Amino acid sequence: MREVYFENHSNTKLDEQIFAEMLPFLKENYGNAQSMHSLGNKSKDAMENARKQAASLINCKEGEIYFTSCASESNNLAIKGIAKANQLKGKHIIVSSIEHFSVLYSARRLGQNGFDITYLPVDKYGFIYPEDLKKAIREDTILVSIQHANPEIGTIQPIEEISKIVHQRGILFHTDAVCTAGVIPVDVNKSGIDLLTLSGSQFYGPKGAAALYIKDGIKITPQIDGGIQENGRRAGTENVPCIVGFGKACEIIKKEMESNYKKVINLRDRLIQELPKAIDFVYLNGPIEKRLPNNVNFSIEFVEGEGMFLFLDQRGIYLSSGSACTSKSLKMSHVLSAVNIDPALGQGSILMTLSKYNDDQDIDYFLYEFPSIVKKLRNMSPLYSYFEKTGKRHAAGPGTDYEHEEAHHEKEVCE
Numbered sequence: 001m002r003e004v005y006f007e008n009h010s011n012t013k014l015d016e017q018i019f020a021e022m023l024p025f026l027k028e029n030y031g032n033a034q035s036m037h038s039l040g041n042k043s044k045d046a047m048e049n050a051r052k053q054a055a056s057l058i059n060c061k062e063g064e065i066y067f068t069s070c071a072s073e074s075n076n077l078a079i080k081g082i083a084k085a086n087q088l089k090g091k092h093i094i095v096s097s098i099e100h101f102s103v104l105y106s107a108r109r110l111g112q113n114g115f116d117i118t119y120l121p122v123d124k125y126g127f128i129y130p131e132d133l134k135k136a137i138r139e140d141t142i143l144v145s146i147q148h149a150n151p152e153i154g155t156i157q158p159i160e161e162i163s164k165i166v167h168q169r170g171i172l173f174h175t176d177a178v179c180t181a182g183v184i185p186v187d188v189n190k191s192g193i194d195l196l197t198l199s200g201s202q203f204y205g206p207k208g209a210a211a212l213y214i215k216d217g218i219k220i221t222p223q224i225d226g227g228i229q230e231n232g233r234r235a236g237t238e239n240v241p242c243i244v245g246f247g248k249a250c251e252i253i254k255k256e257m258e259s260n261y262k263k264v265i266n267l268r269d270r271l272i273q274e275l276p277k278a279i280d281f282v283y284l285n286g287p288i289e290k291r292l293p294n295n296v297n298f299s300i301e302f303v304e305g306e307g308m309f310l311f312l313d314q315r316g317i318y319l320s321s322g323s324a325c326t327s328k329s330l331k332m333s334h335v336l337s338a339v340n341i342d343p344a345l346g347q348g349s350i351l352m353t354l355s356k357y358n359d360d361q362d363i364d365y366f367l368y369e370f371p372s373i374v375k376k377l378r379n380m381s382p383l384y385s386y387f388e389k390t391g392k393r394h395a396a397g398p399g400t401d402y403e404h405e406e407a408h409h410e411k412e413v414c415e
C-alpha cells in the first residue's frame with residue numbers, strides 16, 4: 001500500500017542532510033554550549049553558525065535571532081514578553097481572530113490579567129480588513145500580532161500594508177511566520193516587522209528548535225527564568241543538536257525555496273482543479289490568489305470529517321481537518337468559524353499541505369481513493385439520503401465568486 005503524507009503544516013519529514021549535520025552533536029560534540037572548555041566551545045560555535053544561517057533566511061542581524069524550543073514558545077515570548085515590558089505605556093493588544101492558539105491563548109491569558117484584547121474579524125477568505133485595524137488602534141495599544149499566513153486556509157495577509165498602518169502609530173508589530181518562512185520569501189526589513197516567529201520543523205528541520213526574531217532595541221521580558229542563555233532572554237540548556245539542524249534547514253531551504261515553490265504549487269493546483277471534478281458538492285476554503293503554494297482546504301458536503309480520516313488512514317493517506325492543535329477535536333475549527341462556514345459543512349473539511357517529498361503519484365493515488373470513500377460515507381448519511389429524496393440541502397456551500405472577491409479585497413487594501 002502506498003503511503004501519502006499530506007500534513008506538512010504539522011511537521012515535515014527530516015531532510016537527510018540535516019540529520020547528518022545534527023548527528024555529531026548527539027554523539028561526539030555533546031558539550032554544554034555554556035561550558036568554558038573546548039567541548040563546550042564546539043557546541044557554542046555550532047549554535048552561532050546556526051544563528052547566522054537563520055538570520056540569512058529572513059534578512060536580519062545574527063544577534064536578532066533568539067532560539068526557542070518551538071513556535072508556540074516563540075509566540076508566547078513575543079506576546080507576553082512585549083506586554084510585560086510595555087505595560088506602563090498601555091495595556092491594549094490587537095490580534096486577528098484566526099491566529100494560532102499559541103497567540104490567541106497568550107492574548108487571552110493577558111486579558112485575564114488586566115490587558116484589553118481586540119480580536120480583528122476576517123472576511124470569508126480569511127483576510128483582515130485594513131480599515132478595521134486602523135479603527136481598532138488606540139492610544140494605549142502596545143502590540144499588534146497578525147500572522148503572515150494561515151496554516152488552515154492558506155490566506156497570505158498583506159503584511160507590508162499592515163506593518164505600515166501599525167508603525168504610523170508607533171506600535172510594535174509581531175507576525176507568526178511559521179507557515180511562510182522557508183515556503184515563500186520573508187524579509188523582515190522589507191516588510192517592516194519588529195518580531196517574527198519561525199520554526200525549522202516546517203521546512204524539513206527537526207522538532208525541538210525554533211526562533212524568535214526581535215529587532216534590535218526592542219525591550220522584552222523573558223518568560224523563562226534561570227540562566228544567561230540567549231542573551232538573558234530565554235533561559236535553559238540549549239538543545240544544540242536541534243539548533244544545529246534548524247540552522248542547516250535554514251541554509252538548505254534558502255537555496256531550494258524557488259524550486260520547491262514551483263513543485264508544490266503545481267501539485268496544489270492539480271488538487272484544486274481536479275478534486276471538484278471527481279466529487280460533487282466540494283468547496284474550496286480560502287482564496288485562490290494570495291494563497292500558500294502548498295495549501296489545499298476543501299469542505300465536503302454530506303460527510304463528517306472523522307469518518308473521512310479513518311478511511312483515508314486505512315489506505316495510507318495522512319491529512320488533517322485543520323490546525324494540528326485541534327485535529328483531534330470533533331468540533332469545527334475556529335478558523336472556519338471565523339470565515340462563516342456553515343457548521344454542517346465545516347465538519348466535513350479536509351486540509352492537505354504539501355512538501356518537496358510529494359509528487360504527482362501521490363496526487364493520483366489520493367484522487368483515485370478519495371471519491372469512493374466519500375461515496376461510502378454519503379451512503380450512510382441521513383443528510384445525503386434526505387437530499388436525494390427531496391433535493392433540499394441543510395447547508396449551502398460557500399461563495400465561489402473568487403475573482404470578484406479578490407478584486408474587491410485588493411481595492412480595500414489600496415484604499
